[in-house]
Amino acid sequence: MPEPTPRNHPNIPDNPAGRPVILLTRPRVASERFAGQLEARIGGSARIVVAPLAEIVPTHAPVPDPDAFDFVVFTSENGAAMLGGAPRRLPCYCVGARTAEAAQGLGYEPAHVARDVSALIRHLLAHPPTGQGLYARGVQVSHPLAEALAEEGIRITETMLYRQAPQNWSGALVAEITGADVIAPLFSPHIARRFRASLEVSGLRAAAVALSPSVAAALGPDFRGEIHTCAAPDAESMCTAVEGLLDAWGKLEQAGSPS
Known part of the structure; x- marks a missing residue:
C-alpha cells in the first residue's frame, strides 16, 4: 500500500x-x-x-464507439478519460467545468455544463436531446441519472468503464x-x-x-x-x-x- x-x-x-x-x-x-x-x-x-x-481503476468493459451515438453524458472527468476521444464533435452534457474541459480536450462539444448531477438531470428533462445517448460512468454513482432520463423517454445507454477500488x-x-x-x-x-x-x-x-x-x-x-x-x-x-x-x-x- x-x-x-x-x-x-x-x-x-x-x-x-x-x-x-x-x-x-x-x-x-x-x-x-x-x-x-x-x-x-x-x-x-x-x-x-x-x-x-479509493483509486480509479478500469472495469475492462468493452468501450462503445461514441460515433454510434448522438450525444454523450459525463458526470466526471474519469468517464471522459475512459471513453476516449470523439471521432467527431459529438455534443456532451457534463457535470462540472473540469469534466467539460476534459471532454472538450478529447474532441467533444460541451452542450451544457451543470454544477451537479441533480442539476444536469433537471436540464436534460427540461431540454431533452434527440437521438440515442451514451452515459460513460463509474460503477459507483450518486444519482440514478439514466433511470431518471429513461422514465421521461430520453434514450440513453449506460456503460460502466471504471470503478473506485477501496x-x-x-x-x-x-x-x-x-x-x-x-x-x-x-x-x-x-x-x-x-x-x-x-x-x-x-x-x-x-x-x-x-x-x-x-x-x-x-x-x-x-x-x-x-x-x-x-x-x-x-x-x-x-x-x-x-x-x-x-x-x-x-x-x-x-x-x-x-x-
Missing part, C-alpha cells in the same frame, strides 16, 4: 504541535491536484496529507495523526461513506467538510464530529469552507505572518 503523502509548506516543521491536518481521501490524482489549490489558499496553516480511500489507511498514518485536529474535505457520497467507516475502524476523530448536502447526508445522522457543507459544489468553495473552518478554530495564518 502506498504511504500517505504529506505536502508541507516550506519553513514549517513536519508536524508542529497544534497545527491541524487536512486529510485528503479522494483518489490520489484528484487529491494531489486539490492539495495544490488548497495550499495556495492556506499556506502553512495546516499540514496537508494525501491518504486516498484503499485503507495504514497503521502508520493513523498513529501519525492521532490527537491532531483533523479536517477532511469530502467530495462524493461514496468517499464519505468510506471515510466514516475508516474513522470507526481507526478510532480517529475529524471534522468533515462536505461538497454538497448529499455528501453530508452520506455520513449519517449520528456522525461523531462537525459537519460543514460548501456553499457551492466546486473546488473553490471547498477551499473557502476549509479556510473558514481553520479561521474559526483560530488556526489560519494571516498572509505575511512569520512562519
Whole structure:
C-alpha cells in the first residue's frame, strides 16, 4: 500500500504541535491536484496529507464507439478519460467545468455544463436531446441519472468503464495523526461513506467538510464530529469552507505572518 503523502509548506516543521491536518481521501490524482489549490489558499496553516480511500481503476468493459451515438453524458472527468476521444464533435452534457474541459480536450462539444448531477438531470428533462445517448460512468454513482432520463423517454445507454477500488489507511498514518485536529474535505457520497467507516475502524476523530448536502447526508445522522457543507459544489468553495473552518478554530495564518 502506498504511504500517505504529506505536502508541507516550506519553513514549517513536519508536524508542529497544534497545527491541524487536512486529510485528503479522494483518489490520489484528484487529491494531489486539490492539495495544490488548497495550499495556495492556506499556506502553512495546516499540514496537508494525501491518504486516498479509493483509486480509479478500469472495469475492462468493452468501450462503445461514441460515433454510434448522438450525444454523450459525463458526470466526471474519469468517464471522459475512459471513453476516449470523439471521432467527431459529438455534443456532451457534463457535470462540472473540469469534466467539460476534459471532454472538450478529447474532441467533444460541451452542450451544457451543470454544477451537479441533480442539476444536469433537471436540464436534460427540461431540454431533452434527440437521438440515442451514451452515459460513460463509474460503477459507483450518486444519482440514478439514466433511470431518471429513461422514465421521461430520453434514450440513453449506460456503460460502466471504471470503478473506485477501496484503499485503507495504514497503521502508520493513523498513529501519525492521532490527537491532531483533523479536517477532511469530502467530495462524493461514496468517499464519505468510506471515510466514516475508516474513522470507526481507526478510532480517529475529524471534522468533515462536505461538497454538497448529499455528501453530508452520506455520513449519517449520528456522525461523531462537525459537519460543514460548501456553499457551492466546486473546488473553490471547498477551499473557502476549509479556510473558514481553520479561521474559526483560530488556526489560519494571516498572509505575511512569520512562519
